[in-house]
Amino acid sequence: MKPPRLLDAWSAVVRRDLLSALRHRADLLTTLIFFVIVASLFPLGVGSDAALLRSIGPGVIWVAALLASILALARLFSGDYADGTLEQLALAPYSLTFLALGKIVAHWLATGLPLVIVAPLLGVQFDLNADALLVLMASLLLGTPTLSLIGAVGAALTLGVRGGGALLSLLILPLYVPVLIFGAGAVEASAAGLGAGAHLSLLGAFLLSALVFAPWATAVSLRIAVE
């Protein structure tokens, strides 16, 4: 009787957060528009040298995606913390690790996935070819969930702390560095004709290890936050 109930609870967490996100469309658009604007400022500022744009493009898009995902993180648990939903999740007869994973998944679907979908359009501004655009999407598809997972730990740790937003960025940005290096590296490698396989495998490995450790660390931090 218990396992299906557990999945019901998990999917209820995901669906509730997605529904809330849909009703707060302005918040979602903020993240997405921020991503688009930051990545579009560079071609405007640097000029129209196609070779230069091609070489900075992957890095710029990745940095913009990273900043956009930080921007969205502050809202991951703060609403639930303020209205008491987090207490109820902590008191649910299920592992909080598993329910926290549900929240992270919903958060990625609402804020990470749109970045992956819009990224190729931004890539065109940087004169990236079709292969590079595909690799860009693949690297973001593997990388942004990792960002959400790592970010969730930071969001849970800074919950209820005054000025938590700035602290969150300081705490999380250094941890994003490996994802950034291999994410942007994948696109550069493919543009240079080296193949992106190695980079993408490493991104996949990051994702898997984050999937194992981050929900657990998030749950532990959330329990401290509701105490």
Add this chain to the structure above:
Amino acid sequence: MLVISQLGCVRGERRLFSEISFEIGPHTLLEVRGPNGSGKTSLLRILCGLLHPAAGRVSWNGRDIHELGEEYRAHMAYLGHASAVKDELTAHENLRYSAATAGLAASTTDISTALDTIGLSGFQGIPCKTLSQGQRRRVAFARLYLCSARPLWILDEPFTALDAAALALTRNLLESHLRSGGMLVLTTHQEVEITSPHTQRIDLGI
């Protein structure tokens, strides 16, 4: 059976209470009283396992509640200061998702019935941000209707913002829970007479 032995609580530098012991069995109402800041909420949060006590232990059927973990939480319902009602969702959606995450089996009809019973018949489909404070509290209370199979209810100032009609409804709910063998731990500043087969009282802060 909930047994509390030699419980002590320290928040910050301040000792709120120490060496509190009591037992609650079926059909029992425990009223926790005391002035503001005497540690009523902390005591309730310790009882439901959100807070670790500085001393002593809480056990459910002979085993420590932190050892039991999920097994204990499946026997307990908690209603805190915050109603856990999401502004952007409707009353029906709020109840559906909070029941599912709490592991309560509730059909759509159960949820509608619960909302009707608590007097929210016409308000099921509108976002909770347009509801009044008291109506939101009713939404939170509607969750308790779905928790009737759980023996232990821990309610922190449940009657805040409720009007006379809602007060009567909730009093009925709590009394029938006690009659059917439930246990109830309650803090309140309002004078609400709940008739119960057994009533115990704890005064904190004296």
